Amino acid sequence: MAPAVHRLAIVGGGPRATYAVERLSAEIARLGRDRRLEVRIYERSGEFGSGEAHSPTQPRTSYLNRISSQVSFAADESVRDAGPLRPAPQRPTLHAWCRRRFAETGDADLDLAPGDWPKRYVHGLALQDMFGTFVRELRAHPGVSVHLHHTEVVDIAPHADGLTVRTADGGAFPADQVLLVTGHTHHDPWRAAGTRGLADFADRAGCAYVPYAYPLDRALPPRITGPGRVVGIAGMGLTAIDEILHLTEGRGGTFVPGPDGGLRYEPSGAEPAKLLAFSETGVFTFARPDNHKDADPERLEHRGVFLTGEAVDRLRASVGTPRGDGGPGQLDFERDVLPLVVLEMAWLHYATLFGPQAAAFLRDRAGATYQAFLVGGAPYGDRPGDPTRLLGPLEAAVDEITDALEALLDGHDRPPTGTGTGTEARTSGWSAEEAMLRWIEVVFGTEPCALARKAWRQGPDALRRAVSSWTSPWCLDERPAGNRFDWQRTTRPLDATGLDTPERYREAVLAFMDRDLRWAEQGNLDNPHKAAADGVWRDLRSVISRAVDDGGLTPASHRVFLARYVRLHNRLANGAAPEVMERIRALVRHGLLDIGTGPGAQLHPDEATSRFRVDGPATAASCQVDTLADARVHPFAPHRDASPLFRNLLDHGLARLWRNVSATGDVFEPGGLDLTPRFHPLRPDGTPDPRLTILGPPAEGQKSFLLSALRPTADHYVMRDTVTWLTDFWHLLETPRPEATRTHCLQSDRAGARSSIL
Structure with a gap:
C-alpha cells in the first residue's frame, strides 16, 4: 500500500515562508515512514525566499532600517518550544552571512560590521540563499517533494476532500493544509474611495498617478519621472525615502562630502525637475539612532518601569469598560495607556541624562501618583485629556537634581537640596557626583567626563572651569537645567509659529534634521531623546500591543490609535538609518527635494491645469505636480x-x-x-x-x-508564530483522517505543472 500523501500549500514566498521552511526542514525527521509530504510554495514574483518587497533586484539605493547583526533566518535558543535547532554555523545572522559572502566575492556592499545598516537587496540575497538551503534539506528527505510555483494564488476554496488552491494561470491544486504568508499587499486604487478620484482624474487629465511604489523601477519609470517632470510624493516615511533616493541617486546623482562635514548632492541630469514630499506632519521620519544595545541586548534593552504588562492588566481591571464578548475590560489609549507611555519616556530620558542613582530617586518620587493612577485614583480627575498628567512629581524631582547641579556650576558651596558641601554633596537617595559626571558624559562626551572626574577631586572651581570650556558635539543644552523632556516637542518637533513661508519652513526642517542626526549618532543608550523613543516605542512595543491587541481598546479609541499612534511609532522609532537621512538632508539643501508645503498639506486634482496641486496652508505654498506617487502604507x-484572494476567502465562508x-x-x-x-x-x-x-x-x-524581519536571540514573535503554525501542522498531519482526504488528484497535479518552476 502506498504511503498516504499530506499536501501543504504555502501561499507567499517571502521572508515568513523562509522561516516556515526553516522550521519544517529542521523537524522533517518527524515525518513517519507511512507518510509522504507534498509541499507547494506559491510566489507571484518568482522571488522565492525574499518575495518582491525584499527582492535582490531592488535598487541599490534602498536600505533596511535594522542593523545587520539584528536580522536572522532561523530559530535559535531564545525561541520557546522551537524544537530541534540547526547547528549555529547553519543559522547565521545577516552580518555573519555577509562576512562569508564578502570573503568569497569581495563585494563592498557585503563588507558590513555588526552595527552597519545593510542595503535591502543584500537582505534579499541572503533570504533567497537560506531559503534554497532549507528547500534542499526538505527535498533530501525521501518522503518529501517540494514544488515552487511562480504564479499568484487568487482563490482557496473548500471541497469534500479538503481545500483547492487556484492560481492566476488556471492551475488548481489540492491541499490538506494551507499557510498564508502573503506579507503586505496593496490596494487597488479603483476599489478605495480615497484613491478612486485620484486614479480617475489621472486617466482623464493625462497626468500620472502611482498608487503603489514597488518595484520601484517599474512603478516609477523615466517616462513619468524623468527630466522636466515634477513628482509629488504623498508621505514622508520609509517608502517615500525609497522613492526619493531611487529618483536621485538611482538616476546617477552622487553624494559627496560637503564643506560643513555633511553631504552635498551632485545631480546627474536624469532626475525629475523637482521632488515635492508632503504629509500631514510635514517632517520626515526621524533618524534611527546607532544601536549600542546590540553588544548585550538581554542586559541593555529597556525593561519597563511604569509601562508594564502588569500595569496594563491592573488598569483593565480598575477602569476598563465592558466589551461585547464579555472579555477583560477595554481601555482608552489616550486616557489610560498614553500617560504611562509618556511617564516611561520621561523617566528613561532623565535616567539616561543623570544616571542610575538619580533614576531610582525619580522612580520613587513618581511612584505614589503612578500607583493611584493604576487604580483609577485622583489623576483621572486631574486634566484627563493631558497625556503628561502623571509627570508632576517626576519633574519636581528633576528640578531638585538640576538645582543641585546648577548650584555646583554657579559657585554655591552647598546645593539647595543636599547634605554636605561643594563637590561632596549627596542628596537624599542620589549622588551629586554621579549625576554631574553622567550629565557631563551625555552632554559633552567620554573624554570630558574623564577630565571632569579629575577636576571633581580638585574642587568646585576646577570643575567649573572645565565645564565652561566645553561645547556639546550632540547639540544638547549645556546647562543641567536644560535638555528637559517635552512631549509636545517629541510629537511635533517644529514650532509652526513664524514658519509661514516655504523658505522659513525649509530652514527649520533642516535645523531639526541636523540636530536629529547628531542625536542619532550619539546612540540609543547615551542620547536622552533617542533613548526614550527607542526604549519605549521599540523595546516596550509588546506592552503596547498587550494594551491594544484583540480588542483591548474601546472601538472609538482603537480608531484613534491606528490613525494617530501607529504613525507616531513609525516616526519616532521606526525611521531610516542616519546615513540615509544624511542623503535626504542633502537633497533638501540642494533644492531638488522640496518640503515647503509644510504640515497639513492638501492634495487636489486641478482641472484647470490637468495636473495635481499640493497646497500648504501653514506656509502658503502651492505646487503643481505632473506625477503623484503614493508613499503611504x-x-x-x-x-x-488588489488581489482577490482574501475577498474569495470571505465569499467562501472560510x-x-x-x-x-x-x-x-x-x-x-x-x-x-x-x-x-x-x-x-x-x-x-x-x-x-x-x-x-x-x-x-x-x-x-x-x-x-x-511587519518585521526575524531577530536573533530575542524570542522573536515572528518565529514564535511560525512555531505555533508548525505545532498545529504536525498535529493535523498525524491525526487519522478518512481515506478520501488522502486521495491523490493526478489531474490537478498535471494541470498545475506548467506553473512549477523548480
Whole structure:
C-alpha cells in the first residue's frame, strides 16, 4: 500500500515562508515512514525566499532600517518550544552571512560590521540563499517533494476532500493544509474611495498617478519621472525615502562630502525637475539612532518601569469598560495607556541624562501618583485629556537634581537640596557626583567626563572651569537645567509659529534634521531623546500591543490609535538609518527635494491645469505636480486589495472580518481577519478552520506591529508564530483522517505543472 500523501500549500514566498521552511526542514525527521509530504510554495514574483518587497533586484539605493547583526533566518535558543535547532554555523545572522559572502566575492556592499545598516537587496540575497538551503534539506528527505510555483494564488476554496488552491494561470491544486504568508499587499486604487478620484482624474487629465511604489523601477519609470517632470510624493516615511533616493541617486546623482562635514548632492541630469514630499506632519521620519544595545541586548534593552504588562492588566481591571464578548475590560489609549507611555519616556530620558542613582530617586518620587493612577485614583480627575498628567512629581524631582547641579556650576558651596558641601554633596537617595559626571558624559562626551572626574577631586572651581570650556558635539543644552523632556516637542518637533513661508519652513526642517542626526549618532543608550523613543516605542512595543491587541481598546479609541499612534511609532522609532537621512538632508539643501508645503498639506486634482496641486496652508505654498506617487502604507483591507484572494476567502465562508465590539454596541472593523490565538481563521459562524493558518498583515487591527524581519536571540514573535503554525501542522498531519482526504488528484497535479518552476 502506498504511503498516504499530506499536501501543504504555502501561499507567499517571502521572508515568513523562509522561516516556515526553516522550521519544517529542521523537524522533517518527524515525518513517519507511512507518510509522504507534498509541499507547494506559491510566489507571484518568482522571488522565492525574499518575495518582491525584499527582492535582490531592488535598487541599490534602498536600505533596511535594522542593523545587520539584528536580522536572522532561523530559530535559535531564545525561541520557546522551537524544537530541534540547526547547528549555529547553519543559522547565521545577516552580518555573519555577509562576512562569508564578502570573503568569497569581495563585494563592498557585503563588507558590513555588526552595527552597519545593510542595503535591502543584500537582505534579499541572503533570504533567497537560506531559503534554497532549507528547500534542499526538505527535498533530501525521501518522503518529501517540494514544488515552487511562480504564479499568484487568487482563490482557496473548500471541497469534500479538503481545500483547492487556484492560481492566476488556471492551475488548481489540492491541499490538506494551507499557510498564508502573503506579507503586505496593496490596494487597488479603483476599489478605495480615497484613491478612486485620484486614479480617475489621472486617466482623464493625462497626468500620472502611482498608487503603489514597488518595484520601484517599474512603478516609477523615466517616462513619468524623468527630466522636466515634477513628482509629488504623498508621505514622508520609509517608502517615500525609497522613492526619493531611487529618483536621485538611482538616476546617477552622487553624494559627496560637503564643506560643513555633511553631504552635498551632485545631480546627474536624469532626475525629475523637482521632488515635492508632503504629509500631514510635514517632517520626515526621524533618524534611527546607532544601536549600542546590540553588544548585550538581554542586559541593555529597556525593561519597563511604569509601562508594564502588569500595569496594563491592573488598569483593565480598575477602569476598563465592558466589551461585547464579555472579555477583560477595554481601555482608552489616550486616557489610560498614553500617560504611562509618556511617564516611561520621561523617566528613561532623565535616567539616561543623570544616571542610575538619580533614576531610582525619580522612580520613587513618581511612584505614589503612578500607583493611584493604576487604580483609577485622583489623576483621572486631574486634566484627563493631558497625556503628561502623571509627570508632576517626576519633574519636581528633576528640578531638585538640576538645582543641585546648577548650584555646583554657579559657585554655591552647598546645593539647595543636599547634605554636605561643594563637590561632596549627596542628596537624599542620589549622588551629586554621579549625576554631574553622567550629565557631563551625555552632554559633552567620554573624554570630558574623564577630565571632569579629575577636576571633581580638585574642587568646585576646577570643575567649573572645565565645564565652561566645553561645547556639546550632540547639540544638547549645556546647562543641567536644560535638555528637559517635552512631549509636545517629541510629537511635533517644529514650532509652526513664524514658519509661514516655504523658505522659513525649509530652514527649520533642516535645523531639526541636523540636530536629529547628531542625536542619532550619539546612540540609543547615551542620547536622552533617542533613548526614550527607542526604549519605549521599540523595546516596550509588546506592552503596547498587550494594551491594544484583540480588542483591548474601546472601538472609538482603537480608531484613534491606528490613525494617530501607529504613525507616531513609525516616526519616532521606526525611521531610516542616519546615513540615509544624511542623503535626504542633502537633497533638501540642494533644492531638488522640496518640503515647503509644510504640515497639513492638501492634495487636489486641478482641472484647470490637468495636473495635481499640493497646497500648504501653514506656509502658503502651492505646487503643481505632473506625477503623484503614493508613499503611504495601506492597512490590510480585503475589499480594497488588489488581489482577490482574501475577498474569495470571505465569499467562501472560510474567514470573516474581525470586529472590535463594545458592550454598548459601538463597532469598529479595521479590516483584518478574525483569527484564533493560533492564527486559524474563524468562519462566519465563529468556528475555526484548522486547515488554514494566516500569519502577518492580514491580522492587522486584531494585532499590531506585524511587519518585521526575524531577530536573533530575542524570542522573536515572528518565529514564535511560525512555531505555533508548525505545532498545529504536525498535529493535523498525524491525526487519522478518512481515506478520501488522502486521495491523490493526478489531474490537478498535471494541470498545475506548467506553473512549477523548480
